[in-house]
Amino acid sequence: MELRKEYVGELARLMRENDKIVVLDADLASAGGTKALYSEFPDRCIEVGIAEANMACIAAGLATRGFIPFIHSFVPFVTRRALDQIAVSVCYSEQNVRIVGFDPGVHTTYNGGTHMSFEDLAIMRAFCNIAVLDIVDGVQLRKALPYIVEHKGPMYIRFVRKQTDVMFGEDYEFRFGKADKLRDGKDITVIAGGTMLFDAVQAADRLEKEGYSVDLLGIHTVKPLDEQAVLDSARKTKRVLTVENHSIHGGLYGAVTEVLSANEPTLCDAVAVRDRLTQVGNLADLKRDYALAVDDIYSRAIKLIEHK
Amino acid sequence: MDVVNFSKEIRRNTLRCLHSQGSGHVGGSLSIVDLLAVLYSKHMHVDPADPKMDDRDKLVLSKGHAGPALYATLALKGFFPMEWLDTLNKLGTRLPSHVNVNLTPGVDMTAGSLGQGLSAACGIAIADKLKGVDRYVYVITGDGELQEGQNWEGAMFAAQKRLDHVIVFVDNNKLQIDGATQNIINVEDIEAKFAAFGFDTQRVDGKDLEALDRAIVQAKSAHNGKPQCIVMETVKGKGVSFYETMGAGVHSTTVTDEQYAAALEELK
Numbered sequence A: 001m002e003l004r005k006e007y008v009g010e011l012a013r014l015m016r017e018n019d020k021i022v023v024l025d026a027d028l029a030s031a032g033g034t035k036a037l038y039s040e041f042p043d044r045c046i047e048v049g050i051a052e053a054n055m056a057c058i059a060a061g062l063a064t065r066g067f068i069p070f071i072h073s074f075v076p077f078v079t080r081r082a083l084d085q086i087a088v089s090v091c092y093s094e095q096n097v098r099i100v101g102f103d104p105g106v107h108t109t110y111n112g113g114t115h116m117s118f119e120d121l122a123i124m125r126a127f128c129n130i131a132v133l134d135i136v137d138g139v140q141l142r143k144a145l146p147y148i149v150e151h152k153g154p155m156y157i158r159f160v161r162k163q164t165d166v167m168f169g170e171d172y173e174f175r176f177g178k179a180d181k182l183r184d185g186k187d188i189t190v191i192a193g194g195t196m197l198f199d200a201v202q203a204a205d206r207l208e209k210e211g212y213s214v215d216l217l218g219i220h221t222v223k224p225l226d227e228q229a230v231l232d233s234a235r236k237t238k239r240v241l242t243v244e245n246h247s248i249h250g251g252l253y254g255a256v257t258e259v260l261s262a263n264e265p266t267l268c269d270a271v272a273v274r275d276r277l278t279q280v281g282n283l284a285d286l287k288r289d290y291a292l293a294v295d296d297i298y299s300r301a302i303k304l305i306e307h308k
Numbered sequence B: 001m002d003v004v005n006f007s008k009e010i011r012r013n014t015l016r017c018l019h020s021q022g023s024g025h026v027g028g029s030l031s032i033v034d035l036l037a038v039l040y041s042k043h044m045h046v047d048p049a050d051p052k053m054d055d056r057d058k059l060v061l062s063k064g065h066a067g068p069a070l071y072a073t074l075a076l077k078g079f080f081p082m083e084w085l086d087t088l089n090k091l092g093t094r095l096p097s098h099v100n101v102n103l104t105p106g107v108d109m110t111a112g113s114l115g116q117g118l119s120a121a122c123g124i125a126i127a128d129k130l131k132g133v134d135r136y137v138y139v140i141t142g143d144g145e146l147q148e149g150q151n152w153e154g155a156m157f158a159a160q161k162r163l164d165h166v167i168v169f170v171d172n173n174k175l176q177i178d179g180a181t182q183n184i185i186n187v188e189d190i191e192a193k194f195a196a197f198g199f200d201t202q203r204v205d206g207k208d209l210e211a212l213d214r215a216i217v218q219a220k221s222a223h224n225g226k227p228q229c230i231v232m233e234t235v236k237g238k239g240v241s242f243y244e245t246m247g248a249g250v251h252s253t254t255v256t257d258e259q260y261a262a263a264l265e266e267l268k
Helices: A003-017 A052-064 A080-092 A105-111 A120-125 A138-150 A196-209 A227-237 A252-263 A283-289 A294-306 B003-021 B026-030 B033-043 B064-077 B082-087 B117-131 B150-160 B190-196 B209-221 B247-251 B257-266
Strands: A021-025 A045-047 A068-074 A098-102 A131-134 A155-159 A180-183 A188-193 A214-219 A221-223 A239-247 A267-273 B058-061 B137-142 B166-172 B200-205 B228-233
Touching: A003 A021, A003 A138, A021 A052, A052 A068, A052 A080, A052 B117, A052 B150, A080 A120, A080 B117, A105 A239, A105 A283, A120 A131, A120 A155, A120 A221, A120 A239, A120 A252, A138 A155, A180 A196, A188 A196, A188 A227, A188 A252, A188 A294, A196 A214, A196 A239, A196 A294, A214 A227, A221 A252, A227 A239, A227 A252, A239 A252, A239 A294, A252 A267, A267 A294, B003 B026, B003 B033, B003 B064, B003 B082, B003 B209, B003 B257, B026 B064, B026 B247, B033 B064, B033 B209, B058 B064, B058 B117, B064 B082, B117 B137, B117 B150, B117 B166, B166 B190, B166 B209, B190 B200, B190 B228, B200 B209, B209 B228
Parallel strands: A021 A045, A021 A068, A068 A098, A098 A155, A131 A155, A188 A214, A188 A239, A239 A267, B058 B137, B137 B166, B166 B228, B200 B228
Antiparallel strands: A131 A221, A180 A214
């Protein structure tokens, strides 16, 4: 199922239970799927028009009165375009605003270039007290939503609107701030964020076929990072590869190496976008061009494993 | 205390607050004192003992650097002890230069990065509608602040959503940090601009307490689906002769012991 359908279905259920949830859109309610909520909740769905900065502050105002506003747009518009508003009216004001970014990084595909952002995790992670989520699949998103509503403080959530593969079954339990341990291994730690977990799993399969065992962590909560899981794994394998659909500057690689360098200096490498401009293309081409493909994960992992 | 004396007391205590640091945003604090005196003596439905009371009027001081004037007003109203006024900008203070919703009882929204207050006020007004709270949301912006484009996003939104309980005051003191507003980026005709964005507008002498009161009464009674804008003709540094004539430098200037004593003498 498309993630936007999972999202809107679960959000509608939660809105029926909780009259404090408010939805705000900036002319992308149709694209993001939230349009489906407007008929059932006409008073709690607010179309702001093409004015993301305005939307962020309206949400902050709502939050001062006890509401839990969810603001939506494509990743760069809901983050960069409203950045000082998020800094001052949301984060510094400690307001319970949920910032929802659609189609992170390469998932922007044909809207890439102007609509693509590789810096959102770095930017949002730098704000004090904000939680940052990078979602893998629809099940994880649906299971995370009740917590996203309950969380105290601002939160940024990025996910793909459309279909992704399926990582988790219905028995999946979302635990905020905790890594999902997918595999136990001893030769290398692979830490993958958001949808890159799919590619990391494929790379791990190849590595295991060649006799290497992979300690594989899926990270949905980039901030606060599950530092203990990262440290425990690094102490075991002595080699850490991060995998993210984001710039190498300040995202998952940044978060992981911040923890390791101070506590457990470990040989690290990253599959990430290395200071490249955004562009258009289909998903497979983009991943190949930015060196985010399964092959790239595999080859960087081998390099780390063989490093003496 | 009558409104005239209340406004004088606010001025004296605004300067007390700024004097505790020796300098600060003197000009734009003093220019809104008369409005604050009228609002808080005649209009703001608030309870100093219960600053977060659900059924209250809200004030978003979008020109957040005028915090000291609001702090003096709130202290005089009993929201917090007068002694707090002497803690401006000291580490750990409840009274930062620019207003903060979490630090100061009676402050309804954080502001300081200009242009964000009207949008936040719209959110507060929508929240009140959802809660069935029939109260007003006042916003104070500067004239120079209207150069920030977000104000006009907020204005369009307020009109579209028929937020007639949002009342915007423009502190038209005609000065900004780098000089006279009209010489930097002219924001006039402010009334015509807000009217074009769907507001009811009035223009009043922002130093005339009775005129301010009448304008607020009119704005509050509109209830016609249109947000309200009151352009106040004000003077930066109002009430203290040497600040009134200082020019653009009065935006942020000193309050030395001598200046403080001379100002208090004028404000007897």
